[in-house]
Amino acid sequence: MIPDNIRNIEIEKQYQIIDYDWLKLHYKTTVGIVAFSLVMECLMSLFFAQSGLIHTTMERYILKYIIVPSGINITCVLAETLIMKSKAFTQKQKIYCVSLLLVLITFVLFTVHSAFTATYYIFPGAIMMTILYADYRLTGITASLCIWSAAFSEILIKWDSDKITIFESSMRMGNFLISMIILIAFSAASMVVIRFEQKKNLASIRTDLERHQLKQSIQIDELTRIYNRKALDEAMADMEVQNPLEDHILAVVDIDNFKNINDRFGHYMGDRCLIEFARVLMEKSYNYTPYRYGGDEFCLLFHNTTMEEAVLMCEEIRQLTEKIRIEEEKEIRFTASFGLSAYSSQLNAARLFVLSDYALYDAKKDRNSVRVYEKGMKIAE
Numbered sequence: 522m523i524p525d526n527i528r529n530i531e532i533e534k535q536y537q538i539i540d541y542d543w544l545k546l547h548y549k550t551t552v553g554i555v556a557f558s559l560v561m562e563c564l565m566s567l568f569f570a571q572s573g574l575i576h577t578t579m580e581r582y583i584l585k586y587i588i589v590p591s592g593i594n595i596t597c598v599l600a601e602t603l604i605m606k607s608k609a610f611t612q613k614q615k616i617y618c619v620s621l622l623l624v625l626i627t628f629v630l631f632t633v634h635s636a637f638t639a640t641y642y643i644f645p646g647a648i649m650m651t652i653l654y655a656d657y658r659l660t661g662i663t664a665s666l667c668i669w670s671a672a673f674s675e676i677l678i679k680w681d682s683d684k685i686t687i688f689e690s691s692m693r694m695g696n697f698l699i700s701m702i703i704l705i706a707f708s709a710a711s712m713v714v715i716r717f718e719q720k721k722n723l724a725s726i727r728t729d730l731e732r733h734q735l736k737q738s739i740q741i742d743e744l745t746r747i748y749n750r751k752a753l754d755e756a757m758a759d760m761e762v763q764n765p766l767e768d769h770i771l772a773v774v775d776i777d778n779f780k781n782i783n784d785r786f787g788h789y790m791g792d793r794c795l796i797e798f799a800r801v802l803m804e805k806s807y808n809y810t811p812y813r814y815g816g817d818e819f820c821l822l823f824h825n826t827t828m829e830e831a832v833l834m835c836e837e838i839r840q841l842t843e844k845i846r847i848e849e850e851k852e853i854r855f856t857a858s859f860g861l862s863a864y865s866s867q868l869n870a871a872r873l874f875v876l877s878d879y880a881l882y883d884a885k886k887d888r889n890s891v892r893v894y895e896k897g898m899k900i901a902e
Contacts, residue, residue: 535726536655537612543653544616548605550650551623555594558630562587585680590633597622616654620663623647628670635674636684638693641700644671645707652711655719664708671704742813744792745799753812753820757870760822769864770823770831772809773877774802774838777856777888779817790850791817797845798857805838820877828863828893835859835891843889856889863894 566579566587604610604618627643634640644667651660675687675697687694740752748756760769776782776798783791795817802811802819808830809823823831839857847853860881864873876894884892 535729536722539722540616540654541612544605544612544619547616547619547623547650548601551601551619551626552598554623554630555591555598555626558594559587559591562591586633590629593629594626597626616656617659617662620647620651620659621666623650624663624666624670627667628674631671632674632678632680634681635678636681638696638700641671641696641704644668644704648708648711652714652718655715655722657712657715660708660711660715664704664711668701668704668708671700742799745795745813747799747803747819748810748812750812750814753814753822756810756812756822757873760864761870768823768825768827769873770826770828770861771864771873771877772821772823772831772835772859772861773814773874773881774819774821774835774857774859775881775885776817777858777885779855782853782855786850786853790847790853793847793849794845794853794855797847798842798855801838801841801845805834805841809834828861831861832891832893835861839889839891858884858888859891860884861891861893 566582569582601619601622604615610618624644624647627647630643631640647667648660648664651663654660679686685693687697740748740755742749757771776794779791779794782794795813798819799811799813802821806821808826809821812820812822814820821831821835823834826834839859842855842857845855858881860877860879860883862873862876862880868876880892880894884890
């Protein structure tokens with residue numbers, strides 16, 4: 522079973538991945554709204570100009586209904602873009618910034634076109650975009666600002682000279698009150714949806730984690746806790762099918778005279794040596810994946826690494842192996858030998874392993890050494 526602390530960390534990571542994907546869509550939606558509103562403003566200005574519905578000068582109309590609102594909204598989009606690209610903001614801060622800037626954009630659009638009752642319903646869109654984050658505080662703040670913005674604009678701002686205020690028309694007042702009730706009800710419903718969204722996400726992520734844990738338990742060596750032979754076979758198969766053009770290097774590693782350690786100190790001490798050696802392999806696994814192939818034989822599969830870099834890494838591991846000390850038995854000293862070969866389109870996985878084994882055989886002649894396969898190396902020799 523997965524320990525609770527690791528489970529919680531993994532669940533949090535999965536949440537962050539989901540949130541980031543939705544954040545990108547949230548941001549693109551905001552950009553789309555601003556672009557769409559600008560296009561519609563331009564088309565409406567042409568229509569009103571031709572139909573004679575503009576009650577002011579064309580210059581004033583363009584300034585009031587295109588330049589000012591679009592200028593504010595484009596500024597909001599530019600701010601969002603800078604925030605999204607900045608490394609100074611955490612993902613949660615970016616989510617809040619994009620959500621609140623969308624509220625500001627909807628406030629501007631509503632204020633400019635509040636003469637149309639339908640514009641009330643752009644606010645639920647801003648609230649709805651926050652639901653998938655499953656953050657009560659974010660949705661609560663967004664909903665409160667939307668309700669406040671609609672009320673503030675309706676009561677105190679008269680941007681459109683043709684607008685009839687709620688105090689001048691009982692119908693307008695009725696529409697205002699109904700819209701406020703709908704906004705409040707929508708906000709409350711959003712909170713309920715968030716509750717069930719959290720439960721659904723948690724159940725889904727837990728299922729995925731359990732499935733991943735089961736898969737890993739099959740691929741993990743019980744003694745050393747690194748990947749086992751089955752995992753290596755799958756990785757080699759994937760290497761052939763999925764990444765045939767990537768650079769791969771296979772190092773086959775063998776602990777020198779391991780049988781003597783077992784014979785002299787017992788199998789328990791032999792196991793301790795394997796565990797300590799695997800620990801060194803894991804500590805240095807920046808650009809490779811370590812596997813226990815069986816017994817005292819290990820494999821390192823390097824990804825997108827040059828042969829020179831792989832050899833240097835094996836040399837570093839070889840030197841660290843010389844320094845390994847077993848707490849229970851200070852007399853134990855052991856070394857390791859390494860054989861490397863590079864994957865190419867002319868090789869299959871089985872042949873790659875054979876060539877690395879040839880190089881390992883050559884390294885075992887001197888022991889505690891690193892060898893790279895060269896044409897002509899044969900185990901039979």
